[in-house]
Amino acid sequence: MIFTADFHIHSHYSRATSKFMDANNLYKWGQLKGIRIIGTGDFTHPKWFSELREKLEPAESGLFRLKKAYAKEIEHEIPESCRSDFRFMLTVEISNIYSKNGRVRKVHNVICAPSFEIASKINSELSKIGNLQADGRPILGLDSKRLFQITLDASTDCMFIPAHIWTPYFAVFGSKSGFDSLEECFEDLTPFITALETGLSSDPPMNRTLSALDDFTLVSNSDAHSPQKLGREVNRFDTELSYFSIRDAVKNGDPKHFLETVEFFPEEGKYHYDGHSTCEVRFSPEETKKHNGLCPKCGHPLTIGVLNRVASLADRSEPGKKSIPYRYLIPLPEILSDIYSKGVSSKYVNGLYFSMLEKLGNEFSILLDIPLETIEKASSSYVARAIQKVREGKVRIAPGYDGEFGTIEVFTEKEKSDLQTQKTLFSFF
Amino acid sequence: MYKDLNEAQKMAVEHRGNLLIIAGPGTGKTHTLTHKIAHTLLRNKNFHCSDSDSNILRPSSGTSEKYHFENETQSKSVFLKIPSAISHSDISNTRIFEPSILALTFTKKASDEMKQRLISLLADCQHTNKRYSDCRNTDERYAHAQHADVQIIDVQNTDVQHAYDRHTDVYNLSIDHQIFIGTFHSWCLEMLKKFSRDFVLYGEKEKMIVLQKIASSTFPNWTKTHINDVARLISLHKNQLLPIEKIAEKIPLPDFLKTTEYITIAHLYEKKMSAFRALDFDDLLVKTLELFTHPSPEIDAYRKNMRYVFIDEYQDVNTVQYELIRLLMHSNVAKTTVTDEVAISNKSFSTDTFQSTSKTICAIGDPDQSIYAFRGSNIDYFFRFSEDFPHATTLRLEENYRSSSFIIKASESLIAYNSKRIHRSLRPQFEDSTLVSVISANDGWKEAYGVTKKIQKLVGGLDMIESGHAHYHVPSETFRFSDIAVLYRTKAQGRLIEASIKKAGIPCQMVPESAWYLKKEIQTLLHYLRLLVYPHDDSSLSKILQTASARQKKNTSLFLTQIQALMDEMIHFTPTECAQKIWNDFGFESYYCRKKNGGNVHAKIRAKTLNNEKIVSDEKIQNNFLLFLSTSAQFDSMKGKEGLLKLLEHYTFLQNEDTFDSSVEAVHLMTLHASKGLEFPVVFITGLEDGLLPYSTKSENSARFSKKDDFIKNQLEEERRLFYVGITRAKRKLYLLHALVRDEKETTPSPFLKEIREELLERKTLRKPLKNIVSSQNFHTSKWNDHDQSCSDQKTKKDQLELFS
């Protein structure tokens, strides 16, 4: 069975998250987006843990479904065309902030567990060490390797995935407080890492320039803090629907079962390029080198982006061969927002978005599978052209830097005016 | 070995004869003392061989043994032995060889550190050739001693230096001297076990039980606080060697207690204790002192054998400790003046056949850091050291290797206001022009919030919003959580700070801390669960009944029926379902959380500072229960008794574990008293307000500064020393905070703040109105933002983050 999965998200018990990140809304938005399995995130948080235990029931082995009574509450908000059999997987992200080899390290790690019992074992160990009640993504003064050991001790069935590995501030390879190698961080446990998460600012080809990562599968998750951002990046599988089949597919990295990862354009991520946001200085790694890593306007050290950081650790210029296929996508609301020059969360974009879902089905099927003619019929040729361009990767992006998102442009101004004169633009409504 | 010593330290190490070392904060006190002990050990090897025929080693199981702990539970003492010096036949001999060197400290931590350092120091001398040759150049005797017979046996046979760096305790150190390193209490325990009749040792808990029993019949109205006060007084009079009747002359009694009442209860306590043949911790010292005042031949031999006595933190000795040292040293020069009440037999001096000059004492300490007067410590003993011990020399260690120059200057300008001190001045070794920050906050909550925000900044931000922000990311260096300490005068202050820091998700360690599963509500819940499994467990039942509500108590039979009903049903329930049922059915909610609180906790906290603790603690109890469920669900695959047994086993095991995991990094929260002897790169001292620091109880008036009363003046100086101790904990950054309003009352800043030279300070106020603070605390619930968030929210966040920059 072919399905998509997003392992890394956060509930409303994490900081800076939408209050809609609860079980019901995950159920709803998972179906709107067309994601079959979403990680619960935050299972270390006692309140979230108890909410999950209350609302979920076991489905296929290691996966969970929303109980009927709760599903009913939200069912009517999901267009007929999008409804599907949605599943949860128990996951959490831990923020490890600690010192090793004389430096402060900040590393985020994602853990997936096949049962509440095993999740509870992990909770039990971590509750002795730190405070699990303050934040859905707990900050622990705990060495990443020990976290991994605790996870393995709870069950070797758990998945352990270093999160968004290139983010400058909070990742195993982060330029600010990470490591230069997985071994420095995880030592003898390194080979047992299930997979590495590329994060929004890097894509598989970049990662594959490091031969040190050849033995690891790359996964892509949304790290969403609000329902709309679910599935920004996802993984597509063709396996039996169960925790263990998914784990095996991830671990083995066999493209027969792990079909592809769907990626953000890495340029769109906040830390792709180098730069200094206050001075609006955006540099490619080469330009940064020219300026000795300093902002030419204020002399402040530039924040080194992912592209530069990857290059500094890479040992080959071309990506190695072995890899799971991948493709780039832009979320539908962002496409609509760009081509109509309206805000992503504007009423207008929202209206278009839902009308398309109703007519066509979930967002992923629109972006990936549905023939362009069908899309054109259900919306407009303008939208269909845009989706075509995104599918083909023909979009222009100003790279993100120093915490500023990259900006996308599906159509150039000229293309827009050409299309406008064809009067196809507003034929939609 | 001398390589690591400065001139003054070297002088102290090499000095022969009685010595008082005044070692200011950060001047290498322990370093110097351990070097001196090592030096003494090595220098005096041959001296001791002469009378070794009478000295036979304690039996040892062999060289692979680590330290020989006298008693597992009292592992404060260590004997370092020499297997090499004896043949195997000697090992069977059980005669005990008495130590000739005694090193006493005040805490187990200090003595453990001293042992650790001593062992590594000796290992250094022995094994690194380079250092070894240094030693020889410096002191021929060392070389000789080393060649002779100091040896360190490498148990694991790995590369010495390498392994030593990691774990010094894999070595069995053997030296042909015997040395006892331990706390006063552990030494006294050893002495009593050897030289006294059988006794039972009562800890603080048992002591309280005895007192509670007595009080329940004589003073039924007393609460636990009253009994605590009495326990403290009993300890105080013992440590000052005061007869019970004289207590009121020396120590002010609390308001609730009449002198006659105290005398009654103290006598009853002593009677009970001797009926049980029990000693409390203070008795260990008192009874050991009695051994010396009426010495047996064995005690005389013990004393005769003693050559060197080292005392750490000499400014903290109390009367009984002082007398112990004096009698051990056999000093017949000094006459007791401080404690003329104590009849110390002077006869024991006349039987002395030993020249007192053959004994040497070295005391080290810092009168400016004496902060335990409330426990009976008496700084006067420090000042009279040279009168007490003949030909004593005083040396000063003044080079400070800990703190940056401005911190040192600030501490010096403060302590100069004390009159009772021995003059010395610290010389900072780190020049740095970072000013000391003085921050005033609107109230206690905001002070706590300010500390929290500052910590987030010092570690370089905790999430993308903070760290990723160009404005935010100002600090050129980031610190670890464990580099940071927040200090305060009273434990109550600490709770507010803890709540704020924990709310922000920052790992913190409150000292002392009890783990969440040791909290009352969880313990009671476990008693219920235990009762379900073991219906005849009376102790669980009685614990449950203690916490039962009045209604339940009135109708015990109904209550028991309820429990019985649950027992019958429980076969159908998982362990967490049982727990949930008990929580709901037996009124935990109403018992532990009297005020249900809906809505915004922060708003409430702000509205009613006085009710802070209640609201915070209510939420904590609820949360602890949820935490209990989320960590106990692992046993839910089994229903009924089977699952519960597993769960109970799990918690029993947990409770016996050492909860403090030192490898986990966390911000340290502790009282100023508890910070003594520690150091941190970053230190916050909070609550710098008149009444808190200097601390005064309500009954004392605030006009302390003009008072001529000696008692009050002494107290003020003690409080100033406490502040001094706090300041000198800081290595790099020091933040001094005070709130303008605390517990709904306006405050004035601590007068001590004015005593620090103004040019060393940088004054700040937390400038935004309170409204914004609260909303920013809540921003994660009211607004939301993505990990990779859109930029629209960054502006507001920037403002919030800059609040405390």
Ligand SMILES: [Zn+2]
């Ligand atoms: Zn993360």
Ligand SMILES: [Zn+2]
């Ligand atoms: Zn700049």
